Amino acid sequence: GIQVEQSPPDLILQEGANSTLRCNFSDSVNNLQWFHQNPWGQLINLFYIPSGTKQNGRLSATTVATERYSLLYISSSQTTDSGVYFCAVAVYYGQNFVFGPGTRLSVLP
Amino acid sequence: IAGITQAPTSQILAAGRRMTLRCTQDMRHNAMYWYRQDLGLGLRLIHYSNTAGTTGKGEVPDGYSVSRANTDDFPLTLASAVPSQTSVYFCASSGTASSGYTFGSGTRLTVV
Incomplete structure (x- = not known):
């Protein structure tokens, strides 16, 4: 099955810094989603982005499906951005998503 | 507020007991999923349902069963719980x- 890798595994930032999280996958995909799991365990959908670029406030994401990677950008980070960021992919439309191992982000005040 | 409701929030269960985790959504989504999340192992798919009346096995289905009698509900049952089923369980819909x-x-x- 498809393999999903995320880097870095852990990231510590000072509040206000910018960061880039990466998701690599082993096969071409038609579906890709980014999630944030906050310190209370809630999983929140950030972006559905099988290709192209999307922006939502301080967050943006870019997926280059042909090169098998996606990037999540966090600008002017805040302590509330702390948590684990997951990338999930599916090879075909309608197929179940496979999750990466996540990047744990800690934003310090 | 539209969304997914899971119950209970937490539970301590004696080994060997039967337990049903409830999941209800009010978004009229066709597909529903059950994942378990374990430290170091990430999120793994247990069972899924693409539409009411159908179910399928995910990556780790053993020891679990599901049913999808209608669009809104997707309960997960542990017939005889074992300690290795200690985990956080997430229901999702699409x-x-x-x-x-x-x-x-x-x-x-x-x-x-």
Whole structure:
């Protein structure tokens, strides 16, 4: 099955810094989603982005499906951005998503 | 507020007991999923249902069963709980193949 890798595994930032999280996958995909799991365990959908670029406030994401990677950008980070960021992919439309191992982000005040 | 409701929020269960985790969504999504999340192992798919009346096995289905009698409900049953089923369980739904997942708040289950 498809393999999903995320880097870095852990990231510590000072509040206000910018960061880039990466998701690599082993096969071409038609579906890709980014999630944030906050310190209370809630999983929140950030972006559905099988290709192209999307922006939502301080967050943006870019997926280059042909090169098998996606990037999540966090600008002017805040302590509330702390948590684990997951990338999930599916090879075909309608197929179940496979999750990466996540990047744990800690934003310090 | 539209979304997914999971119950209970947490549970301590004696090994060998039967337990049903409930999941209800009010978004009329066709597809529903059950994942478990374990430290170091990430999120793994247990069972899924693409539409009411159908179910399928995910990556780790053993020891679990599901049913999908209607669009809104997707209960997960542990017939005889074992300590290795201690985990956080998340239910999710998806309206279309291109709309992505919405997750419930999770059920923390401890089997002792």
